[in-house]
Amino acid sequence: MSDMNPTESDGQQPLVVFSSNGIECKAFEENLTRLGYASDYALAGGVTEAIDWVKSHTVPPLLFVDIDDEASPFEMLAELSAICGPVCSIVPFGSKQSVDLYRALLANGMFDYLAKPVPLDMLANTIQGAEKGAREESLTGxxxxxxxxxxxxxxxxxxxxxxxxxxxxxxxxxxxxxxxxxxxxxxxxxxxxxxxxxxxxxxxxxxxxxxxxxxxxxxxxxxxxxxxxxxxxxxxxxxxxxxxxxxxxxxxxxxxxxxxxxxxxxxxxxxxxxxxxxxxxxxxxxxxxxxxxxxxxxxxxxxxxxxxxxxxxxxxxxxxxxxxxxxxxxxxxxxxxxxxxxxxxxxxxxxxxxxxxxxxxxxxxxxxxxxxxxxxxxxxPEAEQGKPVGIVKRIVDLLKPNKNPTLKFKRD
Structure with missing residues (x-):
């Protein structure tokens, strides 16, 4: 890491991660620790929780937020962006891997978009890119x-x-x-x-x-x-x-x-x-x-x-x-x-x-x-993900709240 100090300066946290999945949140805690940041920078929740948190805390320079459970992610991200202002770079992440989604998020002012799972090197590259004010260009593999x-x-x-x-x-x-x-x-x-x-x-x-x-x-x-x-x-x-x-x-x-x-x-x-x-x-x-x-x-x-x-x-x-x-x-x-x-x-x-x-x-x-x-x-690891499979997974997905059946993404 270069300019962004892992320790708090003047009470301001250098970055915050909101993840709505408990296992993924734990993985973020471990990865932030590896990168030299405090594990309590990883919090539970999605965009709604991020909005509530920002209203009562100093806005961090960098904010990662999970959009998987959002029925209207663009509207919620726009609200979050309006509260954070230009001092904060927002990086949504989610399970959808779509070039169209990525381009739409960038067009709406997001700094970057990361597809799950977010490996340690990709997290580090994004943080370094935010420090420099530009997205890190990386190889595909x-x-x-x-x-x-x-x-x-x-x-x-x-x-x-x-x-x-x-x-x-x-x-x-x-x-x-x-x-x-x-x-x-x-x-x-x-x-x-x-x-x-x-x-x-x-x-x-x-x-x-x-x-x-x-x-x-x-x-x-x-x-x-x-x-x-x-x-x-x-x-x-x-x-x-x-x-x-x-x-x-x-x-x-x-x-x-x-x-x-x-x-x-x-x-x-x-x-x-x-x-x-x-x-x-x-x-x-x-x-x-x-x-x-x-x-x-x-x-x-x-x-x-x-x-x-x-x-x-x-x-x-x-x-x-x-x-x-x-x-x-x-x-x-x-x-x-x-x-x-x-x-x-x-x-x-x-x-x-x-x-x-x-x-x-x-x-x-x-x-x-x-x-x-x-x-x-x-x-x-698959054994730790705790995700239902087969017909059970499809039933759970159908019953999942805030599910928008009209919003479809294709894997590019």
């Missing part, structure tokens, strides 16, 4: 960088699992970059043969998106692979500028770009970690991994710039017999482990002998990996 505290902790399994679930279960256009240029096995796990565009992109004078699209491998309907043929004698050096250029190109092509970064940290991998919106460290409960994790956390810094850090314990080597306890590990590194993955080594290896990776052989891995996928994308 997001980068999820996965690395290990040491070799053999299952970074590739986690990366491949994330990419598969994001594309299959969350229906997102996803690419997976296997940055292990000497011993990469992501292609084997996805059943892809041959080159997949990585070597060509890193050796090209200029990365042409059209050429890149033709050279990368298609592993499934929404999943693409960027890799190269494993070569133990391959030159590991990679120009960091070229690596970041590749990452930017992929973010213009895909919703989520997952990087499988070896624990050995070949040239360019640290640059990806430092620029990624989500950084995932896969580790085991050993003294060595605890020390390496702490070192990595110090290199990556905190989350105040909007880049999420997630710790994942993968029981890849000890089959439930950790060398140190989880509490001892967390006390040493100074933060909690976000996701615990079970030991599935024997079953996963048996599955890979039959072909590409399949989670049918180890379904117990799917739930924690889906939780990790949701955390990486900035949305509450």
């Amino acid at each position: 997001r980068t999820i960088a996965v690395t290990g505290a040491s070799g053999g902790v299952g970074v590739t399994l986690v990366s491949v699992g994330l990419a598969k679930l994001l594309s299959e279960k969350r229906h997102l256009m996803t690419s997976l970059v296997d940055f292990d240029r000497k011993n990469g096995v992501a292609a084997l796990m996805l059943g892809h043969q041959g080159e997949a565009g990585l070597a060509g992109a890193l050796n090209a004078d200029n990365i042409d998106t059209r050429l890149l699209r033709r050279s990368i491998g298609k592993a499934a309907e929404r999943l693409y692979l960027v890799a190269q043929q494993p070569d133990f004698y391959a030159e590991e050096f990679a120009d960091s500028t070229k690596v970041l250029e590749l990452g930017g190109s992929l973010c213009r092509m895909f919703n989520q770009v997952v990087w499988d970064l070896p624990a050995a940290k070949p040239h360019g991998s640290l640059d990806v970690l430092l620029h990624a919106q989500t950084r995932i460290i896969v580790t085991d409960f050993t003294v060595t991994d605890a020390r390496n994790t702490l070192r990595l956390l110090k290199e990556l810094g905190d989350e105040t710039s909007g880049q999420r850090i997630l710790l994942v314990h993968n029981d890849a080597r000890h089959a439930g017999k950790s060398v140190i306890t989880q509490k001892a590990f967390e006390d040493f590194v100074g933060r909690q482990v976000d996701v615990l993955l079970p030991h599935v080594g024997v079953k996963m290896n048996a599955s890979l002998l039959e072909g590409k990776v399949s989670f049918d052989a180890c379904p117990e891995l799917v739930t924690p990996l889906l939780k990790l996928a949701d955390l990486a994308c900035g949305r509450p």
Whole structure:
């Protein structure tokens, strides 16, 4: 963060968030804390509650407000804007993803519009844009960088699992970059043969998106692979500028770009970690991994710039017999482990002998990996969302108060 001080100045709060969903409000509290703001800047309610609050408080420079439950959002936002005046930038957010809605809100004086779920990096970008007085231009896609505290902790399994679930279960256009240029096995796990565009992109004078699209491998309907043929004698050096250029190109092509970064940290991998919106460290409960994790956390810094850090314990080597306890590990590194993955080594290896990776052989891995996928994308894990599904959801939607059946939005 730059100019906007996270602490109150002259009794004025730098920003306030109104969210009508309890779980989403809690997520905003956690994200504001990560960005260095007080969690009590996140309040329950929508536009109506924001109007009542502004009438009795100093108007903040920035106001986020949930419009999902508003029958007439434009009228209510106009009233809120009139009370706040020009000193306040208002950012509505909601579940509708429509270019027409976005343009209409901007035309009516809103600073920006955010579609739910609002990930940490998007929240940070919007706050920074408000500080500068202009909306932050960002790439379409997001980068999820996965690395290990040491070799053999299952970074590739986690990366491949994330990419598969994001594309299959969350229906997102996803690419997976296997940055292990000497011993990469992501292609084997996805059943892809041959080159997949990585070597060509890193050796090209200029990365042409059209050429890149033709050279990368298609592993499934929404999943693409960027890799190269494993070569133990391959030159590991990679120009960091070229690596970041590749990452930017992929973010213009895909919703989520997952990087499988070896624990050995070949040239360019640290640059990806430092620029990624989500950084995932896969580790085991050993003294060595605890020390390496702490070192990595110090290199990556905190989350105040909007880049999420997630710790994942993968029981890849000890089959439930950790060398140190989880509490001892967390006390040493100074933060909690976000996701615990079970030991599935024997079953996963048996599955890979039959072909590409399949989670049918180890379904117990799917739930924690889906939780990790949701955390990486900035949305509450499905099990915590508490939303009714199927026919129950449709009935609840029909009975929902302030529902306007004539107002329809289309997903662009």
